[in-house]
Amino acid sequence: MQVRTSHPIVDAVLDRYRREIGESLPTYRNHVLRSLNYQQLLLGEPVPDAAALAWAVHDLGIWTAGTWDYLEPSADLVEQHAADFGVDDIEGARRMVLDHHRLRANNDRLSETFRVADRIDASRGLLRRPATRADVEAVVAQLPYRGFHAFLVRRATLYALTHPTHPLPMVRW
Numbered sequence: 001m002q003v004r005t006s007h008p009i010v011d012a013v014l015d016r017y018r019r020e021i022g023e024s025l026p027t028y029r030n031h032v033l034r035s036l037n038y039q040q041l042l043l044g045e046p047v048p049d050a051a052a053l054a055w056a057v058h059d060l061g062i063w064t065a066g067t068w069d070y071l072e073p074s075a076d077l078v079e080q081h082a083a084d085f086g087v088d089d090i091e092g093a094r095r096m097v098l099d100h101h102r103l104r105a106n107n108d109r110l111s112e113t114f115r116v117a118d119r120i121d122a123s124r125g126l127l128r129r130p131a132t133r134a135d136v137e138a139v140v141a142q143l144p145y146r147g148f149h150a151f152l153v154r155r156a157t158l159y160a161l162t163h164p165t166h167p168l169p170m171v172r173w
Contacts, residue, residue, distance in 0.1 A: 007036060010056045012085070035117045035121045036051070041135055043113050049085055
């Protein structure tokens with residue numbers, strides 16, 4: 001598997017938010033690029049620019065809005081940056097962001113591969129189908145986790161302590 005370790009849209013967007021993301025930038029960047037690689041594998045072709053923009057911003061609301069309830073703020077960033085990168089499919093890119101933690105499958109191919117790719121990465125490859133263990137290992141070898149899963153556990157725990165009745169606000173049916 002040929003692993004992409006950069007993407008011009010991802011790199012440009014993340015550079016704009018370098019200050020907000022701070023020390024988490026290498027961790028988030030690798031998550032974005034690992035997931036983009038998994039989606040490319042699932043699609044069997046390069047991800048379109050709308051998906052690359054969606055990957056760049058899909059979790060950014062954690063930092064830009066300062067919340068664990070980050071889907072809407074992250075999706076709003078699609079609209080803010082779409083014209084800069086010639087992305088016309090704003091609704092499709094927003095859908096990818098808003099639905100990437102959906103529990104049920106999505107009938108839109110691009111949104112569904114986006115959702116599955118994020119799941120592959122968030123689960124450390126445990127929920128990897130249809131990707132193989134070798135696919136995940138190849139991607140992680142080039143784009144290591146850098147504490148990504150520990151970051152998720154810390155943030156989720158802090159949010160759950162203050163919001164015990166709704167600890168995972170980003171999960172959708």
